[in-house]
Amino acid sequence: MPNPAFVSRIQAMADATGATQFVTLNGVERNTTTLLVDGLPVEIVLPTITPVDIAARLESLDQLNAHAFMVSGMLVNTRDRPTRWQATIAVLASSALTDEAVANATTTLNNELASITGAVSPRPIYAFTLSGRRTTIRLRIENISDEPLRVMVRLTANKLTFPKGDQVVTIEAKSITDVAVPVVARTNGSFPVSLDVLSPDGGLALINTLYLKARVSALTGVAQLLTGGGLLMLLAWWGRNVRRGRRSKHSAAGRSNHPVVRPNGGLASNEPSSTNISHS
Known part of the structure; x- marks a missing residue:
């Protein structure tokens, strides 16, 4: 099945010359005349041409077409560029074009696309600190x-959440735009955060992934007061138990050293007594 856009361009070129006319398939027999020479029909034999294998070219052009489609999503003012890109790619699928001609045209188109994708980049940022559980960077x-x-801005981290998710933002021409990203910390500590800048559909990476470092100290204010109070209560409980244990030991030692009064008025000694037995 021929590419409709490609056929339409050929028809437009043919119509401009007036030498040919395109008809539907069911009208071919009705609109086709026989070439006669001296009243006899002329048989035209076309030369045998070895078919050109353009399978690899078509695969490459499909990838280029997908790339151009993703780049077109970045454009605020298209100026009919996506339409022109698609038409160019459709023409390059013709087997009438040499590989060299296709390669040159492809390079020109890729350079145009690269001038758009390479224009956007984040300013250097290596680390950020969150002093609360919720903040905006x-x-x-x-x-x-x-x-x-x-462009689409995407931040990813295991211990942070981003309530707005991926954000599609417009970056003004020849300027630096601040993109506000709400962040919720799930825990304290230091850990990596990845930053990606993509085409609006998320299918094309405009930069290599950048890795930032987040430092989170979310327990502040009342949370720190409660934590400190709990620690003081724990220390007080531990100290009270230590003092109670010491008093118990001293009391037991005092009872063991106190003299015991015998029934006959004498004092009992803690030392073992000796009994002398005489034998006659």
């Missing part, structure tokens, strides 16, 4: 092109 994204571009 600001990422600075730069656009060096002369037109506004849309």
Whole structure:
């Protein structure tokens, strides 16, 4: 099945010359005339041509078409560029074009796409600190092109959550835009956070993943007061038990050293007594 866009361009070119006319399949027999020479029909034999294998080219063009589609989502003002890109890719699928011609046209188109995707990048940021459980951090994204571009900003961390999820934002032309990202800390500590800047559909990475370091100290204010109070109560309980244990030991020692009064008025000694027995 031929590409409709490709056929439409050929028809437009043919119609401009007036030498040919496109008809539907069911009208071919009705609209086709026989070429006669001296009243006899002329049989035209076309030369045998070895078919050109363009399977690899078509696969490459499919990838280029998908790439161009994702880049088109970044454009705020398209200026018909996505339509032109698709038309160019459709023409490059023709077996009438040499591989060299296709390669040159593909390089030109890729350079145009790269000028858009390479225009956006985050400003350097290596670490950030969260002093509360909920806060908002600001990422600075730069656009060096002369037109506004849309991108998706994605932060990922095991111990942080991002209530807004992936954010699609517009970065103004030749400027740096602050992107506010709400953050909720799940625990205290230091851990890595990955930052990705993507095409708006999330399918095309515009930068290599950046790894930031988050430092979280979320227990502040009342939480710290309660924690400190609990620690003091624990220390007081431990000290009271230590003192109670010492008093019990002293009391037991005093009872064991106290003299005992015998019934006859004498004092009993704690030392064992000796009895002398005489034998006659």
